Amino acid sequence: MRSSGVLLHISSLPGPHGVGDLGEEAVRFAAFLHRARQSWWQMFPLGPPGISNSPYQVLSAFAGNPLFINLEKLVQGGLLDRPDLAGFPGHDSAKTDYEAAWRYKKIRFRKAFYRFEFGPKRVRAGFEKFCEAQSFWLDDYALYCALKEKYHGVSWEGWDEEYRRRRPAALRRVAKEFRLKIRYHQFLQFHFFNQWRALKAACRELGVGLIGDVPIFVAHDSADVWAHQELFWLDKKGKPTCVAGCPPDYFSRTGQRWGNPLYRWEASRRTGYDWWLKRIETMFKLFDAARLDHFIGFHNYWRIPADQQTAEKGKWILGPGAPFFETLFRKLGRLDLIAEDLGAITPPVAALRDRFDLPGMRVLQFAFSGKSSNPFLPHNYPVNTVAYTGTHDNDTTVGWFSALNSRDRKRVLNYVGSEGKEINWDLIHLAMGSVAKTAIAPAQDLLGLGTEARMNLPGTPSGNWEWRLKRGSLTPRITRRLAHLTELYGRV
Numbered sequence: 001m002r003s004s005g006v007l008l009h010i011s012s013l014p015g016p017h018g019v020g021d022l023g024e025e026a027v028r029f030a031a032f033l034h035r036a037r038q039s040w041w042q043m044f045p046l047g048p049p050g051i052s053n054s055p056y057q058v059l060s061a062f063a064g065n066p067l068f069i070n071l072e073k074l075v076q077g078g079l080l081d082r083p084d085l086a087g088f089p090g091h092d093s094a095k096t097d098y099e100a101a102w103r104y105k106k107i108r109f110r111k112a113f114y115r116f117e118f119g120p121k122r123v124r125a126g127f128e129k130f131c132e133a134q135s136f137w138l139d140d141y142a143l144y145c146a147l148k149e150k151y152h153g154v155s156w157e158g159w160d161e162e163y164r165r166r167r168p169a170a171l172r173r174v175a176k177e178f179r180l181k182i183r184y185h186q187f188l189q190f191h192f193f194n195q196w197r198a199l200k201a202a203c204r205e206l207g208v209g210l211i212g213d214v215p216i217f218v219a220h221d222s223a224d225v226w227a228h229q230e231l232f233w234l235d236k237k238g239k240p241t242c243v244a245g246c247p248p249d250y251f252s253r254t255g256q257r258w259g260n261p262l263y264r265w266e267a268s269r270r271t272g273y274d275w276w277l278k279r280i281e282t283m284f285k286l287f288d289a290a291r292l293d294h295f296i297g298f299h300n301y302w303r304i305p306a307d308q309q310t311a312e313k314g315k316w317i318l319g320p321g322a323p324f325f326e327t328l329f330r331k332l333g334r335l336d337l338i339a340e341d342l343g344a345i346t347p348p349v350a351a352l353r354d355r356f357d358l359p360g361m362r363v364l365q366f367a368f369s370g371k372s373s374n375p376f377l378p379h380n381y382p383v384n385t386v387a388y389t390g391t392h393d394n395d396t397t398v399g400w401f402s403a404l405n406s407r408d409r410k411r412v413l414n415y416v417g418s419e420g421k422e423i424n425w426d427l428i429h430l431a432m433g434s435v436a437k438t439a440i441a442p443a444q445d446l447l448g449l450g451t452e453a454r455m456n457l458p459g460t461p462s463g464n465w466e467w468r469l470k471r472g473s474l475t476p477r478i479t480r481r482l483a484h485l486t487e488l489y490g491r492v
Contacts, residue, residue, distance in 0.1 A: 004432060004491040005040025005211065006033060007392070008443040009055065009455075010068050011096050014471040017088050018101030022195040023070030025471070027202050032474050034206040036482040037492050041203065042211035042440055044392060046196075046286070050219050053098045053465050054456075056293070057219045059144070061279050062137040064192035067101055071108055073195055079112035095466040113187045117180070130190045136278060140227035142185040143171065146178040155221035157238035164238050166227070196286060211338070212287035214280070216294040217244050217260035225261055228275055231268050232261040244297075245304045245311040246343070255311025256459070257304055265320045273320075273327050281332055289336035292358075296341065298324060299349045325356045338386050342366075359384045362436065363391060364427045365400050368411050377415070378434040387436035389427040389445045392455045396444045397424040399451030424448045425481070432489045439491065443469060446478055 013020025013029060020026070033041055047058030048065045055065075074080045088104050116123065131138060144156065151159055162170035175182060203210055218224045220240055225232055233241045240261040248255040268276065283290050292298070297319055304314035329335065339353045341360040353360055362385050367376035374380065381387065389397050401409065401423040413419065416426040424445045431439040444453040444467065456464040486492055 002437055002489070002491045003039035004439040004441075004486055005038050005042055005209075006036075006443055006446065007042045007388075007440050008469065009044045009392075009465075010046070010065075011055075011465065012443070012455075012468050014469055016085075017071060017104060018093060018097040019067050020096070020468065021068045021070040022192075022199050023072050026199050029469075029474075030199070030203045030206050030208050032479060033208045036479045037486040038208065038482070039491070040209050040211050040289070040438065040440065042291070043213070045213045045215055049098075049465075050221055052461055053096075055213075055465065056215050058222065059148075059219065060137070060141045060223045061215075061218050062134075062282055063141050063189055063223070064196060066109065066188040066192060067098070067105060068195075069105070069109070069188065069191050070195055071105065074108070074112045074191070079115050080108055084108055084111065094468060094470065096468055097466075109188060110184070113184050116187060117183060126194075127187065127190050130193065131186050134189070134193075137223075137282070138186055138189060141189070141223040142182040143175060143178070144223035144226055145185040146181040147174065149181065150174075150178070156226040157220075166229075200286070209288035210286070212283055212290045214283055214290050214292050216292065216297045217258065217262075220259070220261045224275075231264055231271075231275060233264055234261060240306045242303045243306050244301060245314060246302050247314060247316075248312055249344070252311075255302070255304075255314065257309065257311045262301065262303060265324075269320065269323070272331075273324060276324070277328065277331055280328060280335065284332070284335060289338065291338040291340055291361075293340050295339035295353065295358075295360075296343060296345065296349050299346075299352050322352060322355060325352075329356070357384065359386050359437065361386050361388060361391075363388045363394065364430055365390050365394050365397070368408060368415065370411060378430050378436075381434050381436050383435050383437055385434075385436040386438040386440060387431040387434050388439075389424070389431055389441045391442070393458050395451055395454050396442070396449050397427050398445075398448055399454060402450065422448065428482075429485060432485045432491060443474075446482065447473055 008029065009020070010022065010026065011020045013025045015021055015023065015025050030041060044055040045058060046064050046068070047055065047060050048063055049055055049057065050059050051057045071080060071085055075082055075085065089100060147156070147159060147163055148154070156164060163174065200210060229238065235241050242262050243257065244260040244262055245257040246255055299319050299321055300316045301319055302311065302314045303317045304311050308314070337358050339358040339360050341349065341353055342363065362376050362381055364376065364387070367374055378387070390400065394400065395403070401412065401420065404412065409420070412423070416423070416430060418426050420426065425448075428441050428445060431441065442455070453467045455467055
């Protein structure tokens with residue numbers, strides 16, 4: 001069945017407290033998608049971010065970002081008072097201000113928690129059930145957060161050995177000592193997941209499916225690595241012995257050193273891939289479909305010795321391959337997964353993708369190399385594909401086109417058959433009209449925004465993940481135009 005959708009992260013929604021959240025603006029965006037005849041809302045990973053506010057470097061692969069908790073809903077639940085929501089500096093700011101949003105919300109979260117914790121016991125019944133049901137990840141995550149506060153944000157490898165090595169007696173002692181702090185972090189997750197379920201129900205009512213994102217690697221400073229050290233290549237002090245990245249290529253003569261710890265896949269296999277199964281199962285309780293980031297890593301990955309500052313001296317190592325996916329589908333049933341197969345896709349990687357009938361990705365900004373055989377050109381698409389005008393790592397379509405030289409710009413215009421005055425809609429038109437079973441456009445491309453609206457510039461440490469949608473910018477004209485293309489190309 002042909003379909004289409006829009007890429008927009010929760011953080012990019014408008015709203016009064018510095019960052020988008022799971023409140024009314026999220027429902028309004030879902031309603032826009034419904035009116036525009038869209039089937040999908042795609043977003044980035046939802047976890048609490050660590051370094052540089054990146055949703056791809058999070059403190060937990062299971063937890064939700066507390067910043068996305070809507071404060072108005074806490075007022076409606078009697079946990080905050082209406083006057084508590086006054087006084088945010090930079091009301092409805094044009095960019096996400098993570099620091100200001102966290103300072104503001106943290107004060108309100110703590111007030112809401114103490115009102116909840118020391119209020120009538122009956123209101124906590126649902127919370128206790130949630131904690132019990134999610135204990136397989138929530139207990140470690142909440143304890144990790146409490147210890148991270150104790151050590152003033154220092155990564156877990158810098159904690160005292162008894163905590164770093166997870167000595168049972170030490171963990172029992174600190175769990176008792178920090179009981180309220182642990183319950184506070186559990187409380188935040190309880191409200192995040194409650195608000196998420198409400199949003200998902202609203203999207204389902206509107207006929208809008210949700211597409212999530214599963215980064216293949218996790219951050220070293222995360223509850224996941226701390227709690228499951230046996231699944232990663234670490235030394236006795238908890239430091240990675242080898243890290244993830246990609247080899248030198250045309251774009252980088254020294255390659256890319258991402259720094260994520262690598263999996264001991266054999267250790268994972270011996271557990272029946274238990275951690276991974278729980279991760280994917282949790283993902284599909286939140287989303288209707290999911291993108292597997294860096295799919296190539298499931299076949300082979302670039303292993304870099306941790307003492308190397310560049311990726312030049314790495315080497316290719318085989319990943320878990322077909323047995324991983326066989327276990328995944330046998331245990332969890334058929335899942336709607338998208339393989340992010342961008343980059344140097346070798347025949348074995350393509351064979352792994354096709355063996356499990358996973359749709360790959362095609363990005364139109366990569367299409368215009370001058371060769372008619374370019375796999376990113378729509379006339380070369382297989383049907384089992386998700387076509388994108390761009391992704392979070394690309395410039396916006398308008399920004400990308402503006403930066404092209406005259407030869408490349410002419411090549412694009414010859415292919416799209418226009419003068420390029422609305423190059424963003426030209427590429428949306430191409431994606432929609434292609435044979436790809438799904439077409440996705442970032443919200444910035446619907447609006448025709450330039451480089452100032454770019455979401456992420458890989459390799460830069462700051463200034464990313466900050467773009468926000470202005471309230472009212474998705475006008476009736478845009479809605480009608482997107483709905484028309486959707487109907488024209490049978491993607492309703």
